[in-house]
Amino acid sequence: MISRKEIIETINMVEKEHFDVRTITMGISLLSCIRESAEVTAGLVYDRICRKAENIVKVAAELGELYGVPIINKRVSITPASIICAPFSGKETVVAKALDKAALTCGIDFLGGYSALVGKSMTGYEKSFIESIPEALSTTERLCSSVNVGSSKTGINMDAVRLLGEIILKTADLTKDKDGLGCAKFVAFCNAVEDNPFMAGAFHGVSEGETVINVGVSGPGVVHSALKNMAGASTEEIAEKIKKTAFKITRVGQLIAKEAAKRLDAEFGIVDLSLAPTPVMGDSVAHILEEMGLESVGAHGTTAALAMLNDAVKKGGVMASSMVGGLSGAFIPVSEDIGMIDAAKSGAITLSKLEAMTAVCSVGIDMVAIPGDTPASTISGMIADEAAIGMINNKTTAVRVIPVPGKTVGDSVEFGGLLGSAPIMAVSPYSCEKFINRGGRMPAPIHSNKN
Amino acid sequence: MRAIVTVIGKDKSGIIAKVATVLADNSVNIEDISQTIVQGNFTMIMLCDLSGSSLALTDLSSVLKKLGEEIGVSIHVQHEDIFNAMHKI
Numbered sequence: 001m002i003s004r005k006e007i008i009e010t011i012n013m014v015e016k017e018h019f020d021v022r023t024i025t026m027g028i029s030l031l032s033c034i035r036e037s038a039e040v041t042a043g044l045v046y047d048r049i050c051r052k053a054e055n056i057v058k059v060a061a062e063l064g065e066l067y068g069v070p071i072i073n074k075r076v077s078i079t080p081a082s083i084i085c086a087p088f089s090g091k092e093t094v095v096a097k098a099l100d101k102a103a104l105t106c107g108i109d110f111l112g113g114y115s116a117l118v119g120k121s122m123t124g125y126e127k128s129f130i131e132s133i134p135e136a137l138s139t140t141e142r143l144c145s146s147v148n149v150g151s152s153k154t155g156i157n158m159d160a161v162r163l164l165g166e167i168i169l170k171t172a173d174l175t176k177d178k179d180g181l182g183c184a185k186f187v188a189f190c191n192a193v194e195d196n197p198f199m200a201g202a203f204h205g206v207s208e209g210e211t212v213i214n215v216g217v218s219g220p221g222v223v224h225s226a227l228k229n230m231a232g233a234s235t236e237e238i239a240e241k242i243k244k245t246a247f248k249i250t251r252v253g254q255l256i257a258k259e260a261a262k263r264l265d266a267e268f269g270i271v272d273l274s275l276a277p278t279p280v281m282g283d284s285v286a287h288i289l290e291e292m293g294l295e296s297v298g299a300h301g302t303t304a305a306l307a308m309l310n311d312a313v314k315k316g317g318v319m320a321s322s323m324v325g326g327l328s329g330a331f332i333p334v335s336e337d338i339g340m341i342d343a344a345k346s347g348a349i350t351l352s353k354l355e356a357m358t359a360v361c362s363v364g365i366d367m368v369a370i371p372g373d374t375p376a377s378t379i380s381g382m383i384a385d386e387a388a389i390g391m392i393n394n395k396t397t398a399v400r401v402i403p404v405p406g407k408t409v410g411d412s413v414e415f416g417g418l419l420g421s422a423p424i425m426a427v428s429p430y431s432c433e434k435f436i437n438r439g440g441r442m443p444a445p446i447h448s449n450k451n
Numbered sequence: 452m453r454a455i456v457t458v459i460g461k462d463k464s465g466i467i468a469k470v471a472t473v474l475a476d477n478s479v480n481i482e483d484i485s486q487t488i489v490q491g492n493f494t495m496i497m498l499c500d501l502s503g504s505s506l507a508l509t510d511l512s513s514v515l516k517k518l519g520e521e522i523g524v525s526i527h528v529q530h531e532d533i534f535n536a537m538h539k540i
Contacts, residue, residue, distance in 0.1 A: 002455070002531070004485055006538040007496050011457060011527060065509045068529035251536040 008442060013248075014069055017221035018283040021253060022276045023073040024060050024260050025197035026113075027046035027204035027212040027269060028052050030079040038091035042098035049076060049102035049111075052211050052266075057107040059263045063256055071256065072218075077202035078113035089128040096136035096143055103142040109125065111186075112202030114145040117192065120154040121441065128158050129283040130160070130438035133167050136416040137182035138174035144185045144200035148192035150387045152394045154443035156190065161387065164188050165380030165436065169403055172372065179413045183402040184367065188383045190390035190397050195325045196269050201363070201398060212269035213261040215325060219245070220275050220337075221282045223313075227291045238292060239312045246273065246316030273317035274328030274362060275309075277337035279420035285309075286339025297339055298349030306330065307360035327396055329362030335415060335422035336367050345412075345423045351382075359389050364398035369413045369422040372405040379403065381432035392445055453482070453531045454502050454508050456515065460524025462493040470526070472493070473518055478504045478509060493524065498531070 013019035013228060031265045033044035053076050060071040078084075078099070085092040103111040104286040114136055116126045133145050147164060150156030168188075172180035194205020197214035204212070226245045230238060253271040261268035277285045286297035289305045310330045318324050332354065343349040351368065358364045364386045370379075383399045390397030404413050404424060412423040458470055467486065474481060476495075483498040501508060512528040519526035 002493075002534040002538055004487070004496055007455060007457060007534055008494070010461075010529075010537055011536055062509065065512060066530045067533040068527055069533065248537045252533065255532060255536040 013222050017225045018218070018278070018280060019222045020070040020072050020218050020250065021256050022218040023075055023197050023214060023216045023347055024056065024071055024256070025075040025077055025079045025202055025214045025216070026053050026056055026264065027195065027208055027214060027359050029204060029208065029210050030084050031206070034084055036087045037089040038085070038094040041088070042094045042376050045084065045095060046098040046102045049078070049099070050105050053106045053108060054382060055264060060448035062263075063259055067252070067256065069252055069256070069356060073109045074130055075108055075197070075199060075202065076106065076111045077193055077197070077204045078111065079206060080115040080117055080203050081113055082116035083128055083206070086125045089125045090131050092132035093139065095134050096132070096140055100140035100143045103269060108142070110144050110199045112144040112146070112199050113204055114143050115147060115203040117148045118160045119148050119151045119190075120157060122157065122160055127163070128161060130167060133186065134170040134174050134182065137171050137185050144202065146187040146189055146192065146201045148189045149383065150190040150391050150442070152191060152391050153364065153444060153448050155444040156387045156391055157382065158384070158436070158442055159439045161380050161384050161437050162439055163384055165376035165378070168379050168401065169376050172403045172405055179407070179415070180372070180402045181406045181415060184400065184415060184419050186285070186400065188399045190387035191395060193326060193396055196327050197272050198209045198274065198276065198327060200400060208269070209267050211264075211266040213257055213264060213266045214269040214272065215253045215257035215260070216272040216274060216276060216326065217249050218276045219249040220277045220285045220288055222249060223275065224282070224284070224288045224291055227288065235308065239308055242309060243316035244378055247320045248311040250317040250320035258291050262315050268323065270323045271321040271324030273313055273324055274326065275291050275313055275330040277331060277333070278418055279336055279341065284337045284339035285332060286308040286337050286343060287447070290339060296348035296363070297343045298353050302353065303356050303360055306332070306357050310361040327362040331363060331366065332357055332361060333367035334425070335420040336371065337420070338420060341420065341422060351425055351427060356390070358386060359393060362396055364400070366398065366400050367402070367419065367422065368400070369424050371408040371424055371426050372403050373408070374403045374427050375430065375431070375433065377431065377433035377436040378427055380436040382427070384436070452508065452513070454499050454501055454528050455531050455534060456497040456499055457527045458493070458495040458519070460493055462488050462491055463522070466493060466522060466524060467495060468515050468520055469518060470515070473514060474499060477506045477514070479511065481505070
């Protein structure tokens with residue numbers, strides 16, 4: 001029998017340390033729904049999602065009860081919608097509304113995949129699709145969108161980078177009554193992954209099967225708590241402790257992913273090893289770094305501490321799951337992590353430090369509120385910087401920034417729920433407009449030539 | 452199917468009897484039981500076999516949760532696989 005200590009440890013993880021399965025995400029291929037008419041395609045898309053994801057909420061509740069571990073979010077990711085909408089450029093939002101309606105019918109939290117993959121270049125229909133994103137995000141509730149602008153293999157599509165600066169500003173403007181909330185549902189990626197269960201960047205890649213279950217576990221609180229009694233321990237000992245804790249957390253994800261796939265008649269895809277924080281006290285990635293010995297996240301040493309955390313989580317997690325994928329790294333969203341919010345408020349963490357941190361973890365400049373009057377080219381510059389880090393380091397990077405209309409440094413913004421709150425952070429006042437306006441394509445890096 | 456039932460709360464007389472009665476009434480067999488009191492806090496862990504019971508694990512869980520509220524302790528019922536997954540390679 002399992003020992004008493006182990007049983008109590010598991011119960012405490014859930015009761016006291018906020019351990020949960022953050023998301024069960026069902027990836028659904030919509031390739032078979034493509035027709036020439038937007039209305040017919042939208043109808044087929046709606047029917048297919050409702051049929052496939054009909055029981056996801058019910059099954060998640062059953063499994064949560066069976067194993068005594070809460071499953072917080074139930075989500076769906078779909079084939080990048082730019083492909084679905086290719087035959088009817090200009091009418092993409094008909095599909096956007098059908099997707100949102102399907103999400104509502106199924107009772108899921110978010111539906112991701114209103115996405116385009118333009119890492120090398122853009123077709124006419126893809127450009128039209130990207131231009132539809134602001135309207136799509138401002139007229140829907142649960143739809144999430146992403147655009148991949150580059151990869152280590154293709155380089156960076158600087159035309160797309162330039163366009164996205166404008167798209168983000170327009171999305172903020174169209175959702176200005178909610179402090180630019182639309183932008184919280186949009187991510188610009190480099191090296192986007194096809195099996196990511198987390199929002200806002202989830203989509204179901206074209207190389208995926210019909211229906212797949214991907215699971216993201218959480219657990220910053222559990223890791224934090226494990227380190228609490230380790231004052232004076234060496235870095236090596238801490239790394240070992242994190243590894244063992246990550247193993248336990250991930251095993252639960254694996255168990256639930258397999259069982260969910262079976263009950264939902266879908267393929268088991270992957271378990272994503274990311275440590276995903278929430279704005280609740282005791283569920284913060286920043287606090288883990290501070291427990292390691294930083295006065296505040298953002299201090300010198302933060303990047304090193306984060307690199308070690310991220311690596312140890314992966315090492316423990318890889319052993320615990322038969323299939324690891326998605327983003328698999330610690331998330332550092334500012335508004336969704338109480339420790340990051342505090343550090344941003346006190347000025348301990350800046351955008352420059354955040355950028356450095358993204359070189360050693362997933363995923364990027366995430367949930368950062370910036371002044372509403374930030375020029376489009378500056379936002380594009382932020383995307384270009386992050387994409388370059390991803391491209392050169394063969395990793396996924398992303399930007400999810402919210403230029404909050406009418407607000408500036410010193411103000412703060414409340415998004416509510418899991419999206420949290422954030423002070424407006426300062427961006428560089430110096431212009432990169434001429435650089436961004438060059439457009440074109442940044443050539444693939446030398447290490448892409450491996451054949 | 453086997454489940455782990457844990458009862459945690461302030462110690463008082465009759466906790467084991469009340470929980471065991473509910474289990475017996477629903478044909479749930481207790482295969483192993485351990486109980487301890489740490490600083491006045493009562494902790495009981497039981498390994499139960501539900502194969503002879505007409506109740507599903509989730510139904511048993513609601514019945515015991517209700518009992519827990521009545522007698523002022525917290526009662527969890529969880530499939531044993533969660534513990535095996537987490538603590539065994």
